[in-house]
Amino acid sequence: MYPPAASRQDKPRAQGFGYLRQVWSASVPKLDVVKWGLMHLRLFWERLAHLAGEIRTQVMVEIERNPMAVRQGAATVMCLAAAAVAMPVIADRAAAQREGAEWAARSSAFQAELQQQLAQGEVIEPDVRVELTAFHGGDGLRARGRAPMFESADTRAMMLQAVLRGPSAAPSVAAPNAVPEQAVNPREQRCLAQAIYYEARGESQRGQVAVAEVVMNRVRSSAYPNTICEVVYQGSTRVTGCQFTFTCDGSLNQRPRGRGWERAQRTATAMLLGYHRPITQNATHYHTHAVNPVWNSGLVETTNIGSHVFYRFPNRAERATYQEALARRRASMRSYAVERAVEEDAAELNEAVVEVEAAAKPAAPAAEPVVVAAADTEA
Numbered sequence: 001m002y003p004p005a006a007s008r009q010d011k012p013r014a015q016g017f018g019y020l021r022q023v024w025s026a027s028v029p030k031l032d033v034v035k036w037g038l039m040h041l042r043l044f045w046e047r048l049a050h051l052a053g054e055i056r057t058q059v060m061v062e063i064e065r066n067p068m069a070v071r072q073g074a075a076t077v078m079c080l081a082a083a084a085v086a087m088p089v090i091a092d093r094a095a096a097q098r099e100g101a102e103w104a105a106r107s108s109a110f111q112a113e114l115q116q117q118l119a120q121g122e123v124i125e126p127d128v129r130v131e132l133t134a135f136h137g138g139d140g141l142r143a144r145g146r147a148p149m150f151e152s153a154d155t156r157a158m159m160l161q162a163v164l165r166g167p168s169a170a171p172s173v174a175a176p177n178a179v180p181e182q183a184v185n186p187r188e189q190r191c192l193a194q195a196i197y198y199e200a201r202g203e204s205q206r207g208q209v210a211v212a213e214v215v216m217n218r219v220r221s222s223a224y225p226n227t228i229c230e231v232v233y234q235g236s237t238r239v240t241g242c243q244f245t246f247t248c249d250g251s252l253n254q255r256p257r258g259r260g261w262e263r264a265q266r267t268a269t270a271m272l273l274g275y276h277r278p279i280t281q282n283a284t285h286y287h288t289h290a291v292n293p294v295w296n297s298g299l300v301e302t303t304n305i306g307s308h309v310f311y312r313f314p315n316r317a318e319r320a321t322y323q324e325a326l327a328r329r330r331a332s333m334r335s336y337a338v339e340r341a342v343e344e345d346a347a348e349l350n351e352a353v354v355e356v357e358a359a360a361k362p363a364a365p366a367a368e369p370v371v372v373a374a375a376d377t378e379a
Contacts, residue, residue, distance in 0.1 A: 184272045191229040192216075192271065197256045197264035198246035200308070206279065207306030208264065212271045213280050214310065221284060223313075279303070283310035294333060298326030 063070050192212055200211040218224040218231045225231050236247035246252065256264070270276060280286075281302040287293055288307050299311035300318060314322040 184269055188228040189265070189268050189272055191232045193261070193264045193268040194246070194252075194256065195232045195244055196267055197261055198251050199244060200306070201260040201264060203306040203308075205263075205267065207308065208267045209271065209276055210280050210283075210303075210305045210308065210310060211286065212267060213276065213278065214283050214286055216271060217280070217282055217284050221313075224284075279305065280310045281312060283312050285311040294329055295326070297329040298322045 192215055195215050196208045196212050200208045203211070215228060215231055219226060219228055225234060232244055233247050234243045235241040236244075238248075242248035283302045285295070285299055286308045287296065289309065290307075296309075296311055298314070299322065300314050302310045302312050304310070
């Protein structure tokens with residue numbers, strides 16, 4: 001009448017079969033659901049094919065009734081497609097024309113400025129001009145220029161790069177042919193030209209620009225005066241301590257002249273107008289390769305250009321390291337100076353001792369004459 005009760009060993013087995021049934025029902029899809037999905041997919045495809053057939057039939061009927069409207073619609077679609085393709089090309093062309101106009105305006109403004117300098121006698125070359133041509137290359141818009149300006153190729157390259165980049169205060173594009181106002185202070189220009197002439201007149205154009213850039217970096221630095229003349233002649237009234245050697249070693253007694261002076265004036269004018277590319281990495285100090293001053297141990301070397309080595313102030317992270325290096329250099333210099341002084345004092349003491357000994361030494365007695373008695377001989 002009643003079934004036997006399940007033993008305790010059969011209960012875990014029944015629970016395991018229950019878990020398997022749940023996993024099977026959750027992971028294996030039911031066949032009736034798959035059949036239902038395939039049936040509805042077949043119905044959807046048939047309805048889509050029927051709709052496409054009706055659209056095709058209606059289009060053919062409309063084409064037979066109104067062939068002119070169909071042609072106009074096709075022409076409209078083609079025009080829209082052509083416009084969609086051509087609009088980016090037209091936009092690029094317009095942008096290229098605008099950029100070309102900007103280059104032309106910049107070239108005209110620079111040409112007007114050079115003509116003004118030529119009229120004022122600041123530029124010696126009679127055929128100074130700049131010609132620019134903008135064109136599209138593989139990597140974007142490019143500009144090709146020609147400048148029969150000065151005697152050296154590096155000067156022409158520097159001025160062309162300056163024109164392509166534009167001055168620090170570019171003139172207005174609305175009036176490109178207007179002559180810009182004089183933006184160069186003659187006194188500042190002369191001081192900068194003197195620094196270039198006396199410090200680097202034997203250098204290349206790049207070396208002269210580097211020296212002028214050091215002067216301009218000092219003007220912008222808070223550790224130095226705010227004008228070019230004050231920076232150049234700083235410390236010149238003292239016997240020692242002049243920042244630029246030519247201001248206190250008598251070089252100014254020889255007046256600047258010749259092509260070197262003209263070249264230095266042109267470089268100074270270009271520097272003041274902003275026509276230069278930074279090449280010294282914010283350097284504020286320099287010296288020639290022939291010397292090794294003590295102060296260079298406390299500065300960061302940036303570059304070597306020509307016969308000069310350029311340095312800048314260390315930043316906050318570098319300051320401790322370079323101050324320690326400068327202290328070690330000064331300590332070694334002091335110890336070396338002390339040793340030299342001791343050696344010189346010892347040498348002087350030795351010389352004095354030798355002189356004293358020579359003065360105190362008694363003179364040797366004079367040799368007594370030898371008397372030879374002659375023997376008496378008889379006649």
